[in-house]
Amino acid sequence: MALDLGALALKYTGLAVSDHDSIVAINIFIALLCGCIVFGHLLEGNRWVNESTTALVLGLITGGVILICTKGVNSRILIFSEDIFFIYLLPPIIFNAGFQVKKKQFFRNFATIILFGAAGTLISFVIITFGAMGLFSKLDVGPLELGDYLAIGAIFSATDSVCTLQVLNQDEAPLLYSLVFGEGVVNDATSVVLFNAIQNIDINHFDVFVLLQFIGKFLYLFFTSTVLGVAAGLLSAYIIKKLCFARHSTDREVAIMILMAYLSYMLSMLLDLSGILTVFFCGIVMSHYTWHNVTESSRVTTKHTFATLSFIAEIFLFLYVGMDALDIDKWKLASSSPKKPIALSAVILGLVMVGRAAFVFPLSFLSNLSKKESHPKISFNQQVIIWWAGLMRGAVSIALAYNKFTTSGHTAVRVNAVMITSTIIVVLFSTMVRLLYLTA
Amino acid sequence: MALDLGALALKYTGLAVSDHDSIVAINIFIALLCGCIVFGHLLEGNRWVNESTTALVLGLITGGVILICTKGVNSRILIFSEDIFFIYLLPPIIFNAGFQVKKKQFFRNFATIILFGAAGTLISFVIITFGAMGLFSKLDVGPLELGDYLAIGAIFSATDSVCTLQVLNQDEAPLLYSLVFGEGVVNDATSVVLFNAIQNIDINHFDVFVLLQFIGKFLYLFFTSTVLGVAAGLLSAYIIKKLCFARHSTDREVAIMILMAYLSYMLSMLLDLSGILTVFFCGIVMSHYTWHNVTESSRVTTKHTFATLSFIAEIFLFLYVGMDALDIDKWKLASSSPKKPIALSAVILGLVMVGRAAFVFPLSFLSNLSKKESHPKISFNQQVIIWWAGLMRGAVSIALAYNKFTTSGHTAVRVNAVMITSTIIVVLFSTMVRLLYLTA
Known part of the structure; x- marks a missing residue:
């Protein structure tokens, strides 16, 4: 039960005070x-750039400089x-999103958000999985099993809710913001549940019973995670109200x-629930x-x-993704020429676009049908923006891809290296294009 | 140059998501x-208790419970x-101290603070070192070399500036607060410099030249550390003034x-300066x-x-110290009966009291002599409080003792185990007694 932070810091991280290199790195x-x-602020008038793109670009440049300094080793x-x-x-980003979200809009569109986030993600997952099974064999990617294809479906169904926050403006487009962002949070939960379910399911004995089990597990996770977050938020409200902190009250x-x-987040992780959902609802309750x-x-x-x-945390993340994109070991392993990951990324991007279109338009239609006249409907233009805004793949995809295709940061097998580099290309490309398009 | 936080987290810390035990621990x-x-607040009316004592006691209780649960293993x-x-x-604690300190009082008493912090610490160091050389041999502690005695002198000359903040009230006793706390910061720097100097000095060739070198090094460290902190503070002021952050300005x-x-703190560490001094002055400049x-x-x-x-950070620290005090391995190793560390601790506490008295009273006298009539002098009662307030030994002593007498958290050699347990007893005892006395 002991976290030997000391020994590990001394030996492995280089968080040791004595380790000169690590202090340089920090x-x-x-x-x-x-x-x-600073740069993000200076270039703000440009509207093509914000902190995230700056962080991506700075990460790429730093990665390049380090690559040259270490003569191509790192x-x-x-x-x-x-x-x-x-x-x-992740916890501070998602908690803050829940804390700052416009609650009225969020709860008014709750049904649509759940529809997009849960049903939509499942549709996208099915399409990407089957598409990958059909198309990957033509690219000579390497030996992939059914479990790998299912994992790919889950990995690329996870949209990037972090980036959405940076691009859509809550005050200018409250309906779109709450729909896209709310979908992002539920989608995160759904794809993590999907991903974990796939790791545990015996694929050879797949039948209706397993499907029902899966649905039951999803509902259970969704419900308990939400309840835990709400309970933590209410408990904090109760403690603060009852105790009436006097001296040093603010601190x-x-x-x-x-x-x-x-x-609440760590407890959710401990109970194998969705920490993202828990901390999101904890944020909502705490702000309320x-x-x-x-x-x-x-x-x-x-x-x-x-x-x-x-x-x-967001800047940290983008800085890291930019830096990691140049990791030379993965590129070397992925292919002698970088053509293969690029072709694969293009196929995946296509599948992501089709998979998203396959649920945004039908589900928007359904949602509009069920709405009373007093509520605003989702116009076609807005549907296109929802489709487009949710194409971005981000840190959750990268984290899941690393989980599936590596063992503690190393991508030794060729097919794994190909998958990781493709994921990074998809994330970089979709993030860059989306940010440029929407801020332009 | 790579911090493999991932691999280390997976393998060693147990910060890995998959590692159930670590999530339990967190x-x-x-x-x-x-x-x-919560308890610290509830028991506040008591005035015998605050968050620090609560943390110490809770740490002790939790340590006891874990000890029973793991059947005496951990x-x-x-x-x-x-x-x-x-x-x-340490960085947030010291930075905040600099940020919140009453600057007028601090700079008015600057000369006295430097006198106490630098000259006083050296006097205390000499007395504790020679006292330990004379008295330890009678206790059969084990084989200690000259370097070990010098290290003991440095370790027990480091007062606990953190605890002072909790006990003395800046508004009620501004002169005492600024003297005792300011001394604590300079003292931290002095004892860390002393400690590092001892590790590097060739003891067999000690002469006047080495002494001059040491004094030169101390002045160099003190000056450059301060300049770095001031520069970082001024740079931040310049950046924020010039850029006039507009949107999202506060964040x-x-x-x-x-x-x-x-x-500024990490840069100071990188250049082998005193991070404590740097971040303290950075805090002062930033608040100004x-x-x-x-x-x-x-x-x-x-x-x-x-x-x-x-x-x-403070609560974390006290919680930890309380928990670590019950570490059974160290106690087993230290002695078959716990008498030896307790006798040793009593000797050390005596030396600490004598060492402190040997500089507080003479230096206060010197300081009073040099003061003009308009400035308030340090009364005898205040001198006693200064002497008493600075007796507390805290986290810096523990950190230095671990640095000297262990290799990454393990205390395998008997004499080392004795020294570590004695340090912990001194810290626990002085903290408890002081907190109880001053809050009563």
Whole structure:
């Protein structure tokens, strides 16, 4: 039960004080984070650029410089880990999204969001899986099993809810924002559940019973994760209201809110639930109840602290993705020429677009049918924007791809290297194009 | 140059998502942090208790429970590491202290603070070293070399500036607070410099030249560390003033301040300077210049965010110290009966008291002599409080003791185990007694 952070820090991370290289790495990384904020701000008038694109580009440049300095051996300062992502970077981003979301819009469109996020993701998953089974064999990718194809379907059905937040403006387009972002959160949960279900299911004995089991598990996860998040939020509200912190009140209130939110996420992970859903609903409840029980200065502090933490985590993530894209080992392994991953990425991007179209338009139609006249319907233009906005693949896809196709950061087998590089290309390409298009 | 956080997380920390035990550990630790805040608040009317004592006691209880659950194998959730301490816990605490310190008082008493912090620490170091050389041989501690005695002198000359903050009230006793706390910061720097110098000096060839070298090194470190901190603070003020962050201004401003402060600390570590001094002066400059250039909401946010981070880091630290005190391996190794470490601790505590008295009273006298009539002198009562307040030994002592007497958390040699357990007893005892006395 002991986390030997000390020994590991000394031996492996290089978080050791004595390890000169690691301190250099931390310094470079923090300086880059500062650089992203400053450049992102300076170039803001441009409207083609924001902190995320700056971070991507700075990451690519730094990766290139390191690659040259180390004579082609290495391009990364930090080696990507899905644990860093899931334990440190994702919780503040999703919690802040829940904390700042316009609740009225979100709950008004709740049915549509669930429809898009759950049913839509499943449709997209089926199409990408079958498409990949049909098309990959022509590209000579390597030996892939049925389980791999199912995993590919889940990996590329996970949209990037982080990027959406940066591009759509909550105040200018509240309906679209709540639909696309809300879908993103439910979609995250769905694809993580799908991905885990695939890892555990015995594929050779697939029948209706297994399908029902899967649906039951999904409903169970969705329900318990939400309840846990709501409970954590209500408990924090109760504690803060009952205790009436007097001296040092603000610091204690803020500390309790941060710790309780993180506890809800980790508890959700502990119970094998969807931490994303839990911490998202915890954020909603905290902004709706807890936030109104605290002092005025706590309100200002929490609002901006959560936003700042989320902001730093996002830049960190994009900086990393940019840096990791140049990792030379993976490219060498992936192919003697870089044609194969590029062809594969193009196929995957096509499948992603088809898979998304296959549910956005029919489900929007369904949603419009069920709406009363007083509610605004989703126009065709808006449907196109929803389709387009959700094409972006991001950190969740990368984290799942690493989970499936590597063992602790190494991509030793060729087919795995191909899949990882393709995922990174898809993420980079879709992020870049989308950001440029929507900000232009 | 790569920090393989991923691989290490997977293999060693148990920060891996898949590692069930580690998630349990993280959950327990966060729940305990919440518990400390709530209990600390509930028991506040008592005035015998605050968050630090609560954390110590909760740590001891949890350690005991884990000890029973694991049948005497283990008492710790997190294994202490000086890296965790120096990289994550210390920077926010010291930065916040600089950020919130009453600058007028601090600079008015600057000469006295430097006198106490630098000259006083050296006097204390000499007395503890010679005292230990004379008295330890009678206790049959084990084979200790001259270098070990010098290290013991440095370790037990490091006062605990963290605890001081909790006990003395800046508003009620501004002169005492600034003297004792300012001394603590300079003392931290002095003892770390001393400790490092001892590790590098060739003891067999000690002469006046080496002494001059040492003094030169101390002055160089003190000067460059301060300049670096001031420069980082001024740079952040310049960036924020010049850029006039517009949209999302608060988040960017807060992010830049946090990142620049942390960068100054890490840069100081990189250049082998005193990170504590650097980040302390960075905090002072930021609160004096940067803070006045930011928006109103950024002011509220930074003030409380820094205080909250420091607050959480402090509780974390005390919780850990409490938990580590019961580590059964060290006790078993230290002695068949626990008498020896306790006798040793008593001797060390005596030396610490004598060493401190040997500089507080003479130096106060010197300081009073040099003061003009308009300035308040240090009364005898105040001198006693200064002497008493600085007796506490804390996390810096523990971190240095672990650095000297262990290799990555293990205390395999008997004499090392004795030294570590004695250090922990001294820290626990002085902290408990001091907290109880001063809050009573």
